Amino acid sequence: DWVPAHFPKDEFSLGRFDGTALFEHADPRQGDHPEWGTYIFNYGRAEVRNFLTASALYWLGEFHADGLRVDAVASMIYLDYARREGEWIPNAFGGRENLDAISFIKKLNQDVYRLNPGIMMIAEESTAWTGVSRPVFMGGLGFGFKWDMGWMHDTLEYFTLDPIYRRYHHRDLTFGLLYAWSENFVLPLSHDEVVHGKRAMLAKMPGDRWRQFANQRALFAYMWARSGKKLIFMGQEIGQWREWDHDSSLDWNLLDYPDHRELQVLVRDLNRIYRDEPALWEADTEPAGFRWLDADDADSNMIAFMRVAPSTSRRIVCVCNFSPVLRHRFRIGVPGPGFYREILNTDSAAYGGSNVGNMGGVQAAAIPWRGFSHSIAIEMPPLAVIWFSVP
Structure with a gap:
């Protein structure tokens, strides 16, 4: 964090260094x-x-x-x-x-x-x-x-809400895609958000302990799949509860607890899959790398989108359920036939979830849905994100 914008007025610092305004303007x-x-x-x-x-x-x-x-x-x-x-x-x-x-x-x-x-x-x-x-x-x-300061503000505004109110703030999830390719963006969950009484990231999440962890897992998986580079602040990957303090170390002892270890495992798996799947990063700065599958289901707190690697046509479908409701056979429009293999599920028991999933994947059916020629009917766990590898 390099700060050429301003500097302190301390007597031992650069201010009035030789008795005059040497580094700063006199006016x-x-x-x-x-x-x-x-x-x-x-x-x-x-x-x-x-x-x-x-x-x-x-x-x-x-x-x-x-x-x-x-x-x-x-x-x-x-x-x-x-x-x-x-x-x-x-x-x-x-x-x-x-x-x-x-x-x-x-x-x-x-x-x-x-x-x-x-x-x-x-x-x-x-x-x-x-x-x-x-x-x-x-x-x-x-x-x-x-x-992307707008993404950071809108996303945290959405996730800190009780899910019952999220339907009224659905735009916070979708608005950023109107300008996502105007710059080379980084999606930050930074130090600015976890100090000065703003609470640590996990502590911002609503609900009981299980829902807080589920929300945090869903946020990370959504963030990793969205267009833009990723940045989280140290301690978020283990679910630190207290605000960051520069006078003490991170709370590594939290890894003695299963839910904190499981969150760390999720972050490790997100990074591994991200590294191995060019669709998640190859076209971050151009519209060709992103396609909405469902951006309008505010009442269900659901969004679905697809990431694309133009060089290979490799595709990843990301389905997000930001409500605490389990949705059976939830239908999503997809671009073509084939077996959609489930490669990540934040509700997996390995990450501390309830282990609702799709038994490895689902077969697309020739049932048109929301402008697409095919669709998939999936088991969508509560407060969870699922990634599918597309044939």
């Missing part, structure tokens, strides 16, 4: 950050730009970090970020864009990718700025990825 309308009580770097000074670039290259080159998540990019690129009228200075063209910061970001990304091939530069950018993860030569900011 508080440009140099003070009203939201965080910090200083803002003067991106127009070559010395400051070199200092920040050297910092990034140090972590990547000397410590061999795989990448940097660049914090609060929106606060860098907008001069009026968190400011009221009269509290900011327009750029030379009268606009609100911070031209010096934008120039710095573009040059930074070009330099770090050139000198460290294979690393990741990930923007935490919360606005609709166009081209955050597009190359500089195409007019973009040059990041490799952008956090």
Whole structure:
């Protein structure tokens, strides 16, 4: 987590380093950050730009970090970020864009990718700025990825609800697919969501202990199948109950309990299948890699979609039941005939579920359903996600 957007006003830090505004702007309308009580770097000074670039290259080159998540990019690129009228200075063209910061970001990304091939530069950018993860030569900011903050907010809003109310928030599951391919997105369940009284991920889930774990398993399997790269925060894979605390270790002792071990096994299996199935990642950033099978069944808290690997036509069907109701012979439209093999079921007893499934898979029937020529009738366990490998 690399933070070139602002820095503390501590006396021992960079603030007023030589008694003057050396690293920051002297004018508080440009140099003070009203939201965080910090200083803002003067991106127009070559010395400051070199200092920040050297910092990034140090972590990547000397410590061999795989990448940097660049914090609060929106606060860098907008001069009026968190400011009221009269509290900011327009750029030379009268606009609100911070031209010096934008120039710095573009040059930074070009330099770090050139000198460290294979690393990741990930923007935490919360606005609709166009081209955050597009190359500089195409007019973009040059990041490799952008956090999908909207997906994170909408998904957690949905999953923290009691299932009886989820039908009224179905749009939280589907809206993100309207813009999913406008950037190279990362789907984050990050540190921001498990500190400062927001509760650990498992503790956010509604219901009794069994339902909390079932919801968490379903969320992970849905997340792994959806378009976008995946990021969870440490401790989520073992179901940590308490908020993350930088002064103590993770609660590894939780693995003494079966349901925590079983959640860890699920995450391991999700990663294994994800690695082995190109349909889940090959076309993450293009519409050809995703197809809705059923996006509208709000009353049942159900969605179904298919992931596709264009190079091989390999396909994975993902069916999600976010209600606590067991659904017998639930029908889903599918693109063709054949045996749909069940390759993952979050309700498996191996993961702590109730072990409702489809005995290895189902045969598609020539029964048209919701615009598809064939369909499958499946046993759909409560609060669960099933993946099928498509012939």
